[in-house]
Amino acid sequence: MIERRATARVRRALARQAAVVLVGPRQVGKTTLALELAEETGALYLDLESSADRNKLTDPALFLKDHEDRLVIMDEIHRVPELFRELRGLIDRGRRKGLRTGRFLLLGSAAMDLLRQSSESLAGRIEYVEMGPLDILEAADTAGTADRLWVRGGFPDSFLAPSDATSLAFRQNFIRTYLERDIPQFGRRVPAETLQRFWTMLAHGQGTLLNASKLAAGLGVSAPTVTDYIDLLADLLLLRRLPPFHANVKKRLVKSPKTYIRDSGLTHALLGLEDLNELSGHPVVGASWEGFAIENLIAAAPPGTKPAFYRTSAGAEIDLVLDLPGGRGRWAIEIRRGLDPVPGKGFHNAREDLRPAQSFIVHSGADRYPLAEDVDAIGLRELAVMLDALRRE
Template sequence: MIDQLIYRSLATEMKRLFEHFPVITLTGPRQSGKTTLCRKLYPDLPYINLENANTLQEIQDDIKSFFDKYSQGVIIDEAHNFPEIFSYIQIHVDEDKFKGKKDRKFIVTGSSNFALLEKVTQSMAGRTAVLTLLPLSYKELLQSGLAPTTNRFIINGGYPAIWLDESVRTEIYSNYYTTYIERDVRSIINIKDLRAFHIFLRLCAGRIGSEFNASSLSVATGVSVNTINSWISVLAASYTVYLLTPYHANIGKRLTKTPKIYFYDTGLAAYLLGIENEVHLQTHPLRGELFENMVINEILKEGYNKGKEEHLYFYRDKTQREIDVIRMKALNIEAYEIKAGKSYDKDYFKHLKYLKELLGEQVTRTTVLYDGDSNNDSTINGLYNFRDFSLYDNKLV
């Protein structure tokens, strides 16, 4: 538990871009800390929340008065509740530019990827910087004075509220889950069978790190394949899950074409799996998959916190050779194997060596990230415990 606000790594990039763009668009899951970050960085900017029905109605009734009222700029929270506002922001940004006015700034946030970014793409191209704030990274916790064990980090996840008071972790996730179902899901689609959706979400947690099979989930939940595909889109749009795409290349090998499913937050996944404490997690059959999910999340966060979108894939061919993460950087490839074990095994590098032989100089890095002791891995080239790559950017960037 900590008794202070945690410094967010994204703040550095956000402050830099604030000087160059009239609008900052900040997306990410509910409760990831978007509002806190914006209000802490820019305490002099007025703040409104479009979750407030009265505020939303007031803006919809008289949009002109709204912009007159905030002539120096404003933080607009949960803007996906009124995505049309981007068209109005565009008009005022263009007018300010024409008049040579540079002091009005808008910061808009939202937790629904589809509703927000669709309007951003349509209305705000070239006028806004788009950033994503995911839940806390391990490095951010380390910088705040915490050094949680692997199991503690997996089961707590990264939502700041839990690290402020771990004693109510279960209650926080229960409330988050209920709020998510009632607000985000129902605002995007009309779910006729809420019970089936609950089952579907828990089944997704049980299939972390596995290939996403809509037909299998259709049978398990009793709904159509089209419904399953619609539901997975909703989970992705609200930053609950993401699908890791398989790597494709013309290398004369039959590669899988089915993506794998992961959660943006392992704490929520653990909650859905009924894992109540670190003892349960240590012996749980999905502990390895949750560790893998956590490490991939850390790679995603490292990029997003620098304002960059990571291009991540996985490799699997017909002979079942598999590499957990293929990270594209321009035309180069970085390959990562993720192992939940605490002891080193020389076979950890087997598939990485194969990929290096297959693709040659295109593979610029082969790395194993595992749960071992950093004191034991310094003599093995390419082997790191995940805490080390959380501490040192040059291990991944």
């Protein structure tokens, strides 16, 4: 069993709030985490995909009144969104009895409609914890693990599959299920074939600036329709829009976000890349590694960190800028696939603009060494450990 860092975050959130929403894509391990907590605490677990469990909540106030002294876990909460209104009354009545924390753990697949409903109904009574695929700090630190995580991605069944072929089959089925079943469940009537073409176009353009008009022309749809597709994949935590950094500098800055498919394994599945050998010879290899590093570093960073990229029309550029919370300063991070990273002139020019507290060139090895004044080459895992240490302070 791989220990998930989200487990500790959920426990801390339950100790602070009456209700906690654990959000993340399907198959990422939310239910496994919830069942572990249920076994530890004696919680009541309800799977709202089951008609039998949904029927128990025909009168939720009556049913849940008998379980107010224990944690109640509700999986697939988007199936019964009207529950949020009922939970507000239950939480308020419980507070008057001294039951202020650890009442409900709600699991959802991160549709924005779900989050919007919960925030409107349970304002001041709820906390959110995001759970993504496995990251480099959760996977064992053994030879070849980082490459396996990169190629297969972090969905547990994909990462732990007995072979690359089995892993690829899981991810291709995952994509098909999302397109044909899960997305329609959220009320989005998008033709599966069109959305798969669009998703594949994003995989080919991993890490590029968003150009909705160009994507629209390739699909034969309007630019606003492309924006809707982008919103949908981002809402489901399958796509990241990395915003441009807006600095108070007298430079002409890029204004479009970059787009990354958040799980590298899904990128490779959309492109039909089965193993490291196939990936290494594909044009997407550098952008794929960049996206993989960015997701791992953001996952490790302290809550409240603001990620962005920096680029000017003159060519100054930094792949990832992290504005850390709590006065910890700004980190500038350039990402290079390979063991001999060399920062370009654009990186140094960008550093002069931003004056970061620390600067790093992330490479695919494990060694750390200075490259220039105030610039270190560093392995991805070591930098993730440094960011995680800030989270724990």
